[in-house]
Amino acid sequence: MTGRPALEVSALPQHGFDTRAPLWWGNLFLLMIETTMFGILVATYFYLRQNFLLWPPPHTHISPFLLDPVPNLLIPTINLFVILLSCVPMFLVDKAARRGDKLVAQIGLLICIIFAVAAIILRWKEFWGIGFTWDENAYGSVMWFVLGMHMLHLMTGLGECVFLALWVFLRKFDEKHRLDITVLAVYWYWIAGVWIPLYAIIYFTPRWQ
Amino acid sequence: MTEKQKKSEKAFAPEVDERELHKLERTWEEPRGIMGFLMTTNHKTIAKRYIVTAFIFFLLGGMEAALMRLQLSRPGNNLLNPDLYNEIFSTHGTTMMFLFAVPIMEGIGLYFVPLMVGTRNVAFPRMNAFGYFIYLIGGLFLYTGFFLNVGPDAGWFAYVPLSGPEYSPGKRVDIWGQMITFTEIAALVGAVEIITTVFKQRVPGMSLNRIPLFVWTQVVTSFMIIFAMPAVMLASQMLPADRLISTHFFNPAEGGDALLWQHLFWFFGHPEVYIIFIPALGFISSIIATFTRRAVFGYTAMVLSLIATGFIGFGLWVHHMFATPLPQLGQSFFTGASMMISIPSGVQVFCWIATLWSGKIHMKTPLIFVLGFFAIFTIGGLSGVMLASVPLDLQVHDTYFVVAHFHYVLIGGAVFPLFGAIYYWFPKWTGKMLGERAGRWHFWLFFIGFNLTFFPMHWLGLKGMPRRVYTYLPEMGWSYGNLAASIGAGVMALAVLVFLVNVLKSLRVGEVAGDNPWGAETLEWSVSSPPPVYNFFYLPTVNGRNPLWSQMEETPVVVGLSTECREVLVTNILDAEPEHRYELPGPSIWPFLLALAVGETFTVGIFTPWGFPVGAALSTLALFGWFWSKPKSEGVRALEKPKTRSLDEARLSEEGA
Numbered sequence: 115m116t117g118r119p120a121l122e123v124s125a126l127p128q129h130g131f132d133t134r135a136p137l138w139w140g141n142l143f144l145l146m147i148e149t150t151m152f153g154i155l156v157a158t159y160f161y162l163r164q165n166f167l168l169w170p171p172p173h174t175h176i177s178p179f180l181l182d183p184v185p186n187l188l189i190p191t192i193n194l195f196v197i198l199l200s201c202v203p204m205f206l207v208d209k210a211a212r213r214g215d216k217l218v219a220q221i222g223l224l225i226c227i228i229f230a231v232a233a234i235i236l237r238w239k240e241f242w243g244i245g246f247t248w249d250e251n252a253y254g255s256v257m258w259f260v261l262g263m264h265m266l267h268l269m270t271g272l273g274e275c276v277f278l279a280l281w282v283f284l285r286k287f288d289e290k291h292r293l294d295i296t297v298l299a300v301y302w303y304w305i306a307g308v309w310i311p312l313y314a315i316i317y318f319t320p321r322w323q
Numbered sequence: 324m325t326e327k328q329k330k331s332e333k334a335f336a337p338e339v340d341e342r343e344l345h346k347l348e349r350t351w352e353e354p355r356g357i358m359g360f361l362m363t364t365n366h367k368t369i370a371k372r373y374i375v376t377a378f379i380f381f382l383l384g385g386m387e388a389a390l391m392r393l394q395l396s397r398p399g400n401n402l403l404n405p406d407l408y409n410e411i412f413s414t415h416g417t418t419m420m421f422l423f424a425v426p427i428m429e430g431i432g433l434y435f436v437p438l439m440v441g442t443r444n445v446a447f448p449r450m451n452a453f454g455y456f457i458y459l460i461g462g463l464f465l466y467t468g469f470f471l472n473v474g475p476d477a478g479w480f481a482y483v484p485l486s487g488p489e490y491s492p493g494k495r496v497d498i499w500g501q502m503i504t505f506t507e508i509a510a511l512v513g514a515v516e517i518i519t520t521v522f523k524q525r526v527p528g529m530s531l532n533r534i535p536l537f538v539w540t541q542v543v544t545s546f547m548i549i550f551a552m553p554a555v556m557l558a559s560q561m562l563p564a565d566r567l568i569s570t571h572f573f574n575p576a577e578g579g580d581a582l583l584w585q586h587l588f589w590f591f592g593h594p595e596v597y598i599i600f601i602p603a604l605g606f607i608s609s610i611i612a613t614f615t616r617r618a619v620f621g622y623t624a625m626v627l628s629l630i631a632t633g634f635i636g637f638g639l640w641v642h643h644m645f646a647t648p649l650p651q652l653g654q655s656f657f658t659g660a661s662m663m664i665s666i667p668s669g670v671q672v673f674c675w676i677a678t679l680w681s682g683k684i685h686m687k688t689p690l691i692f693v694l695g696f697f698a699i700f701t702i703g704g705l706s707g708v709m710l711a712s713v714p715l716d717l718q719v720h721d722t723y724f725v726v727a728h729f730h731y732v733l734i735g736g737a738v739f740p741l742f743g744a745i746y747y748w749f750p751k752w753t754g755k756m757l758g759e760r761a762g763r764w765h766f767w768l769f770f771i772g773f774n775l776t777f778f779p780m781h782w783l784g785l786k787g788m789p790r791r792v793y794t795y796l797p798e799m800g801w802s803y804g805n806l807a808a809s810i811g812a813g814v815m816a817l818a819v820l821v822f823l824v825n826v827l828k829s830l831r832v833g834e835v836a837g838d839n840p841w842g843a844e845t846l847e848w849s850v851s852s853p854p855p856v857y858n859f860f861y862l863p864t865v866n867g868r869n870p871l872w873s874q875m876e877e878t879p880v881v882v883g884l885s886t887e888c889r890e891v892l893v894t895n896i897l898d899a900e901p902e903h904r905y906e907l908p909g910p911s912i913w914p915f916l917l918a919l920a921v922g923e924t925f926t927v928g929i930f931t932p933w934g935f936p937v938g939a940a941l942s943t944l945a946l947f948g949w950f951w952s953k954p955k956s957e958g959v960r961a962l963e964k965p966k967t968r969s970l971d972e973a974r975l976s977e978e979g980a
């Protein structure tokens with residue numbers, strides 16, 4: 115061929131899962147960026163908290179007057195479980211994508227979409243359970259920011275689910291998109307995982323002062 | 324020519340099958356015309372755009388500097404009014420940091436990392452194209468504002484409350500904030516590209532301990548971008564939010580905090596200095612190895628120092644805030660860290676000195692610039708150690724002493740090596756050598772002009788001249804120092820002019836370079852100048868840290884990648900053993916459209932909140948179009964069942980061949 119010894123690679127597969135896939139790494143670095151971002155947001159939360167004697171601050175601007183307006187726990191807690199539970203169908207979709215089981219992947223993706231929509235609707239209600247709008251004080255600003263940033267990721271995850279479902283239903287269950295599904299699963303687990311400490315921080319730590 | 328070089332040239336000239344070559348060329352060809360311009364995904368084309376665009380911003384930033392020096396050349400001057408002066412120094416700093424330094428360093432990385440690790444394109448070519456367009460939009464946005472008299476005027480770090488809604492009404496700071504958003508997206512995209520390419524697309528044989536030092540610097544820089552940029556990503560959303568939708572992050576009246584801005588900004592801003600400086604270390608290592616004809620002394624120590632610099636770089640941010648109320652323990656910690664960072668820098672400098680000492684020195688322009696770096700960076704380092712101590716810092720805070728210091732480290736640490744790198748790699752980019760005589764004129768004019776400009780500023784600072792004043796009174800005794808600095812700025816401008824003439828002349832009538840004019844060691848020199856669009860006909864394999872110096876005829880090449888679709892070889896992260904083949908996407912218009920959609924979001928967003936939902940919808944559409952396209956291999960290889968084969972079998976075929 116060239117007169118030089120050759121390393122023949124034509125028989126290697128065209129795709130690999132997990133650490134073999136460049137896409138998996140690209141997603142990992144994206145998540146490193148986003149995790150750092152949430153870490154700094156948490157630092158911001160505690161930094162601003164130093165400026166307040168009472169956190170959350172007393173609700174004095176408008177009625178009803180509340181001395182200790184801790185955020186409502188019911189809907190956020192339901193949503194936490196919705197988000198965590200959604201990892202189950204995602205896990206099954208992930209496994210199905212690896213096996214090449216199209217039917218399970220299709221059904222699983224639809225269930226994930228339902229979960230994601232539910233989480234976003236509940237999140238919308240969470241905003242109004244804070245008791246402050248973003249422009250009332252720094253507490254309101256940072257709460258809206260944390261919830262909003264996480265909601266953006268929920269929406270991105272939903273978008274990816276919808277896209278991959280469309281591809282699998284309308285086109286085919288090819289190797290490239292099976293890989294995409296497994297990478298989406300990593301992203302999804304991260305969305306759920308990162309919410310556990312964030313939930314604890316914004317909803318529980320104000321009750322412990 | 325040495326024996327080694329002869330061998331390497333022979334070893335890298337395998338016989339090439341003309342038909343296959345033609346096919347490969349057609350597969351990787353970029354579309355022409357205006358659509359081609361918008362659609363290209365070739366890393367070399369995009370990297371060249373980064374470099375040229377960033378250099379144009381460098382010239383603009385330089386002109387702003389020249390205007391400031393004209394204004395300050397004599398006391399009581401009224402060439403520029405105070406408001407315009409504010410805009411000009413803010414735009415100068417912003418341009419040099421965000422639109423010049425970071426993009427040009429990443430641009431050079433995006434050009435050479437794939438060539439040095441031996442692959443055909445970066446890992447995510449369309450993202451790469453998107454990154455460039457978003458950077459360009461950011462730069463154009465800032466300068467559109469600047470020319471319409473809405474350029475930023477609160478300094479390049481835009482401290483609140485000055486930059487807040489109360490003291491900076493109007494759109495100036497909003498434009499600054501969104502420009503930050505654009506450039507940081509571009510920087511993050513570039514960082515992910517570079518790390519993934521290095522981790523997954525190295526040629527077989529290039530284990531982690533054989534990666535060229537240049538590539539290591541790019542990896543460390545990219546990781547620093549990943550951990551530093553999110554801080555400013557948040558900050559550059561919070562500030563416009565405070566200004567546009569009345570949040571209170573930085574408003575003390577409602578529990579916000581002005582110092583929060585400083586923490587967020589400098590948590591990014593200090594690593595930023597290293598994000599600019601560390602790639603320059605890579606240029607220096609490449610240049611020194613080539614012009615001393617030996618590998619850089621102490622490879623492992625060099626790599627560990629780079630990584631240490633990357634870590635310690637995150638423990639310094641508060642030394643920008645010594646003049647704010649801080650707990651004493653904090654001051655001590657950040658003083659200690661600021662002094663500690665000189666240790667890994669020192670290790671590297673000593674390794675280079677050892678290399679120069681024991682090598683055979685060829686005194687060409689790139690090396691001269693590196694030697695200039697040593698002189699200037701050392702002075703900058705010394706004033707840095709001084710500033711790291713709190714009592715001295717408090718005395719000279721916000722004076723010209725600080726201005727002198729950071730120009731010594733940034734121009735000395737980044738721009739001198741950058742010019743060296745341009746002289747060094749210009750032959751690879753264009754196929755022509757830059758003029759050597761003009762190069763020496765350029766160096767000496769720049770070196771003398773630089774010292775004449777910035778050395779007197781140490782003295783001006785100690786005499787109490789504050790930064791960012793548009794003029795001063797004759798009684799202050801600052802006139803001679805300022806006049807000297809202004810003359811020096813003129814000499815620097817002349818030096819840059821010599822450089823530009825040199826570039827234009829060399830492009831037309833420069834000496835033809837050939838593949839490896841300097842007899843260098845890394846893989847980019849094994850291909851033609853400029854490199855073919857697919858980089859390598861056969862991907863090489865490597866058997867050491869200095870492939871072109873150690874390569875033998877029996878070093879195998881990689882065969883079996885498709886010439887019908889844009890296929891690259893994916894290898895594992897530690898030892899670069901082949902894992903699978905992988906098709907990269909070809910030209911696409913969607914990255915450009917997505918950049919427009921994101922551009923709409925943040926530019927219209929500062930005028931009406933509707934910019935955000937509309938932008939989100941447009942971006943979703945663009946992303947949908949982007950991902951809905953089918954890969955080319957579907958038609959080409961649909962019938963071919965991929966056979967999985969173990970690595971041992973792959974190795975067997977290597978031995979058998």
